[in-house]
Amino acid sequence: MADKKPHMNIVFIGHVDHGKSTTVGRLLYEHGEIDQRVIDQYRQEAEKLGKSTFEFAFVMDRLKEERERGLTIDVAHRKFETDKYYFTIIDAPGHRDFVKNMITGTSQADAAVLIVAAPEGVMEQTKEHIFLARTLGVPQMIVAINKMDATKPPYDEKRFNEVKEQVEKLLAAVGWKDVPFVPISAYKGDNIMKKSENMPWWKGPTLLELLNNLKVPPKPTDKPLRIPVQDVYSITGIGTVPVGRVETGVLKVGDKVTFMPANKSGEVKSIEMHHEPMKEAYPGDNIGFNVRGIGKKDIKRGDVCGHTSNPPTVAKSFIAQIVVLNHPSVIAPGYTPVFHAHTAQIACRFEELIKTLDPRTGQTKQDHPDFLKTGDIAMVKIVPTRPMVIEPVKEIPQLGRFAVRDMGQTVAAGQCIEVEKKTL
Ligand code: GDP
Secondary structure (H helix, E strand, C coil): CCCCCCEEEEEEECCCCCCHHHHHHHHHHHCCCCCHHHHHHHHHHHHHCCCCCCCHHHHHHHHHHHHHHCCCCCCEEEEEECCCCEEEEEECCCCCCHHHHHHHCCCCCCEEEEEEECCCCCCHHHHHHHHHHHHCCCCEEEEEEECHHHCCCCCCHHHHHHHHHHHHHHHHHCCCCCCCEEECECCCCECCCCCCCCCCCCCCCCHHHHHHCCCCCCCCCCCCCEEEEEEEEEECCCEEEEEEECCECCEECCCEEEEECCCEEEEEEEEEECCEEECEECCCCEEEEEEECCCHHHCCECEEEEECCCCCCEEEEEEEEEEECCCCCCECCCCCCEEEECCEEEEEEEEEEEEEECCCCCCEEEECCCCECCCCEEEEEEEECCCEECCCCCCCHHHCEEEEEECCEEEEEEEEEEEEECCC
């Protein structure tokens, strides 16, 4: 399929109420991606309520209610298509679990769209999300300055420039470069799909143009093979079939593979995706593959498959850079929450708090602090309580990120800098 467009996963971030849902809703609505039946139903409701004109805002409010009802859905996946890309939106909901989903979910963001409301300007979560996107390794970013219709006076170029300057300072502080901006009104539709007549001073691209201008995410085929195991089946007549998404590298029929930390090896007899057999699988492919020489009980979710010649790294300990997102008290050495990395969930101990870092400069703030608190960025030494596969983010970024969960929330997120290998 030569004309197949690339996929692009985008995440919408920014302070609560700055207009993430409205922007997403606007993009989907204008791309005709909101089900006609839903629209018809909403239109009838609007008529009943005596609203003579049917408005986009009504669709938005109803969608929001529906999402609030569907709290069990961690991440709302929404899709639309342009002439250049298939976009999947990982809408960052109000709660902080999107961090975990970005790391452990099936879709790591290829780009972030930061929404900042023009009247309010930079707020607490604006800063936090900019830093988070950086720490989680989101490769590209767009900034949309929203609610331009609500500045005083409306569509004020001066206010846009003020907020743009505030955001640019934050971006530069954590090392983001060449981030494009656009002034929008998600509510009214300015500069989303078509150039706004309300902002003749804006000569730059629309949000849609910026989305189309994003760089195609590279396929990490040149990296070592890594397939985190999601599930393992035993299929009559076939044998053991692990299932998972190829994160990096290429898997071919006939390859010798090793699962870690299980330390079990076998030969790949067949690969299939969507019930179609295939000879080789690439990054992004969700596959099941039959491995001869391995029993169903030998491996489990959280193991990682690699080539026997270059098997996944099992950590005795690792050095990580983390950001503490949300901890009710403090993190001290000995704290042992659950780390979520790829498909693994393993309790890990904070062995050593090496130092805290200044988020603006990346320089050491304090050596060996007694504890870490919300907002701190730190280098720490982590010891998994059970064998665990993790890779330095510099070598295999897809296998180097993690979320730290405790008491039902994401308390920290980070990346693995260096691994002390476990000898098996
Ligand atoms: P989220 O929490 O970031 O997802 O924000 P929402 O999309 O839910 O928007 C929060 C509030 O801001 C809602 O009442 C929206 O109707 C309003 N809003 C969103 N975008 C705009 C805009 O462009 N202009 C104005 N005036 N209000 C907006």
